[in-house]
Amino acid sequence: MISEQVPLSSLTTLRLGGPAEYLAECTSTDALVQVIRLLDQHEVPLLLIAGGSNLVIGDDGFKGVVVRIATGGISVSDSVVRADAGAEWDAVVAAAVAAGVGGLECLSGIPGSAGATPVQNVGAYGVEVGSLLRRVHLLDRLTGETRWVEPGALGLGYRTSVLKHSDHAVVLEIELDVRADGLSAPLGYRELSAALGAEQGERRPTAQVRDHVLALRRGKGMVLDPADPDTWSAGSFFTNPVVPEDRLPGVLEAIDSRVGPGVRIPQYPADGGTKLSAAWLIERAGFAKGFPGPDAPASLSTKHTLALTNRGSATTADLVALARQIRDRVEEVFGVRLHPEPVTVGCAI
Ligand SMILES: Cc1cc2nc3c(=O)[nH]c(=O)nc-3n(C[C@H](O)[C@H](O)[C@H](O)COP(=O)(O)OP(=O)(O)OC[C@H]3O[C@@H](n4cnc5c(N)ncnc54)[C@H](O)[C@@H]3O)c2cc1C
Structure with a gap:
């Protein structure tokens, strides 16, 4: 089924995103394969979407065909x-x-x-x-x-x-x-x-x-609930940063000077260094749950510091501004750069 000018906010869990020029829904694997082959042959811009729970789509939407994967076996x-x-x-x-x-x-x-x-x-x-x-x-x-x-x-x-x-x-x-x-x-x-x-x-x-x-x-607001704006998110917005071993002492020193010695950030061994908790860094950089407050169109979840949420009237620009504010402040305080977990389309953090 093909539709025109479909708001992508209706297909993402953040409830954000401008219109899809065209939306093609594929309910069988055969149809999905054929539609994608055809669009690719004609070099038509194509965006795949399924549950829309890991996507931040810009306010201008998507020019081309959004293919919604609606198979279900x-x-x-x-x-x-x-x-x-x-x-x-x-x-x-x-x-x-x-x-x-x-x-x-x-x-x-x-x-x-x-x-x-x-x-x-x-x-x-x-x-x-x-x-x-x-x-x-x-x-x-x-x-x-x-x-x-x-x-x-x-x-x-x-x-x-x-x-x-x-x-x-x-x-x-x-x-x-x-x-x-x-x-x-x-x-x-x-x-x-x-x-x-x-x-x-x-x-x-x-x-x-x-x-x-x-x-x-x-x-933690991590199960979708249409009645709870704390779940109108993309889940964890930032991945837990992996700090290379040679940079870790400097980061731990910055943490000590911010929160005082004796407070230990959760650390886990990871490929390429030590994984730190992004939620912990965000909180200690000064962002409480619900930041910046109940009247903001986009805010942190009131249940989980790592989820950025749309309170109902946000635009993608609002969400992106909040994400940048948090990322930049965490970097300023601790020297650790956070990276977004969701895929961004038509916008950048
Ligand atoms: C409340 C909440 C809690 C969450 N908790 C977790 C969690 O605990 N752990 C976790 O890992 N994630 C979590 N997430 C993130 C998200 O649910 C997962 O990443 C999920 O797998 C995304 O699936 P989707 O179908 O919604 O993908 P979409 O958002 O539709 O797509 C995401 C990306 O994958 C691509 N894509 C989608 N389907 C296909 C396909 N069939 N083939 C190729 N590319 C494809 C899309 O083009 C897009 O780039 C959470 C999200 C929310 C909203």
Whole structure:
């Protein structure tokens, strides 16, 4: 189905974005492949959108064709979960839990589509989708061919992959490895194991873990709720910065002089250095939850410092201004540059 001049604010969880010149909705994988091949042959500007939960789109919208991936098939066996790219991710997790297979439950409540999960290697509560992927069915936009690839070919990293910020491939389907014993993946996130009264590394029934994950996420405004503007966001707006080892002492000194010695910022070993908590840095740089206040069109969530939200009347320019203010102040105070997690289209932070 093709429509004209569709406000993209109606397709993004931030409720932001000007009009799409054209919107093509594809409800089957065949249609999706054919539409993209045709547009690419004619070199028509194309933007892929699925759940719109990791996109910041400019107020001028998109000139060209926005292709909305609206496929939805899901199947579950004892060892494999398969989903079309457009299937709602949380419905995939719910179907796995209902079928009594384990592995996906820590990723409960993440908005958006199954096909976008490899794009930024979605993760939560100690699990990343990359550790579960069996294979991914791709349309290669350079050749027009489709093929299944193994996760090792996707360059999966912390909130990134070769698919992010690239127009070269479209995820058509994914397959995930699951376990038939109905138990969760080993619990690797302290807040979750504490909520479950479990030890780190323990495995619990998947439904129990899913319930606790959803409850924890709701408390942080991280489950979409049409009635709650704290969830009108793109989730975490900044990735946790990874500071190279040679720069870490200077950053820790800046932290000490700001907050006083003895207060320790959470630190985690990461590829290329030490990962620090972006939320912690934002708070200690002077931005409280809800900043700049209840009358602002765009503000931090009142439940989570890392989520930038539209309170209902914001423009993308308002959100971008807030993001820049936070990024610049954190850099000024601590010498650490924060980078946005969502994909920006027609705007830049
Ligand atoms: C309240 C909230 C909480 C969140 N919590 C988390 C979290 O805990 N962990 C986490 O990792 N993320 C989280 N996110 C971010 C977001 O939900 C994920 O990144 C999600 O996978 C995006 O899926 P989507 O279908 O909405 O993608 P979209 O926003 O529609 O697209 C995102 C990008 O992927 C591209 N894309 C989409 N589908 C495909 C495809 N099939 N093939 C190729 N490219 C594609 C788009 O072109 C775009 O560049 C959260 C977001 C919100 C709003």
